[in-house]
Amino acid sequence: MMDKLLRVFYTDGPRRRLRSGWRLGIYVLLLMLFTLPFTLMAGLLMLRLNMDPASTPALLVGQIAFAIASTLATWFAVRFLDQRPWVSIGLxxxxxxxxxxxxxxxxxxxxxxxxxxxxxxxxxxxxxxxxxxxxxxxxxxxxxxxxxxxxxxxxxxxxxxxxxxxxxxxxxxxxxxxxxxxxxxxxxxxxxxxxxxxxxxxxxxxxxxxxxxxxxxxxxxxxxxxxxxxxxxxxxxxxxxxxxxxxxxxxxxxxxxxxxxxxxxxxxxxxxxxxxxxxxxxxxxxxxxxxxxxxxxxxxxxxxxxxxxxxxxxxx
Structure with missing residues (x-):
């Protein structure tokens, strides 16, 4: 019974890891988790510098914040969920x-x-x-x-x-x-x-x-x-x-x-x-x-x- 339950979550073989669907779901949560603080920091920076939210500098700040957050979330997922080297993502x-x-x-x-x-x-x-x-x-x-x-x-x-x-x-x-x-x-x-x-x-x-x-x-x-x-x-x-x-x-x-x-x-x-x-x-x-x-x-x-x-x- 326990083996059947484990197969729902983990792959078979000597090196078990979470199945792809579970890893993908956790990855989405990681993206949200990392994006939230960086988005807040970007918003505070825009307020501090009196940026127009529709301006190019504001768009740039928001995109850089998201790029940092997505990099950290992806690195975490590749290294700890997939248990593989970072460069194996395609770098x-x-x-x-x-x-x-x-x-x-x-x-x-x-x-x-x-x-x-x-x-x-x-x-x-x-x-x-x-x-x-x-x-x-x-x-x-x-x-x-x-x-x-x-x-x-x-x-x-x-x-x-x-x-x-x-x-x-x-x-x-x-x-x-x-x-x-x-x-x-x-x-x-x-x-x-x-x-x-x-x-x-x-x-x-x-x-x-x-x-x-x-x-x-x-x-x-x-x-x-x-x-x-x-x-x-x-x-x-x-x-x-x-x-x-x-x-x-x-x-x-x-x-x-x-x-x-x-x-x-x-x-x-x-x-x-x-x-x-x-x-x-x-x-x-x-x-x-x-x-x-x-x-x-x-x-x-x-x-x-x-x-x-x-x-x-x-x-x-």
Missing amino acids: TGPRSRASREFGLGLSLGVGQFALILLVALALGWARILACRACAWTWDQALRELVYALALWTAVAWSEELILRGYVFQTLAEGIGTFWAWVAQALIFAILHAANPGWGPRPALGLFLAGLYLGQGYLATRRLWLPIGLHWGWNWAEAALGFPVSGLEQTPMRLFDLAVSGPEAWTGGTFGPEGGYLGVLAILVGMMVLHQWAARQARTNPPRDPKQDPDPRIEPR
Whole structure:
């Protein structure tokens, strides 16, 4: 009887640990536990500095606080619930490989938004009203650059660490890789439900974006590519004048852009991922990533477990 009860909570084998569903539930509680004090500290700092809650600095403070909290919660879960090394979450690999994968993701994200803007301009669905960056002083340009680097790094790091990191990998243990891939994308879309302008089309776009980011992890079994992709996507979307998932107050906006085309295609006030232009861009990106992964599988030598351990293998 006791063995049957233990099997409800623990895996079989010589090294018993909590089953994936229980670990995932505890991880959510850990996220809440770590996020609360850091959110309170961020709020007190905003009050102390008289920050407008809708301003870029306030957004930055909140995102950095969440990034710290999510890092601590994930580290705790990986080390103590999973009983595996921290880097096994997807932070393995030589620096050269990590840089290449991050660079590929960054290039894909920026390139896709440059293409979206060019298509929107060519079809008359968007118009550049003014060049904001042209009026910046050196001090303003430096401030915008620092804000953008800090904000998009915090967003990409925290969301990828949580979703393509712990959630995806833990779900895959319980329900298999395919359904975990679908589930983490669905969670990604739902987590943006509070953003302005969210609805069925934005939900579809964000779901596909979650699949795309998950594909980046599956192609490498590391987080560097999806972090770069997420970073490049958000940065380029803001820099080229589009709303970022419904958010307008984002740093380093190079242009004032007027979007007047059909909302079903442009995404309207939510941004291109809320329209069919964004959906098409994501699908093209997924095809490019698939081809890249297939080429890597043909040309790369087998993994050296000493230099680049497989994060899916549990350490003994």
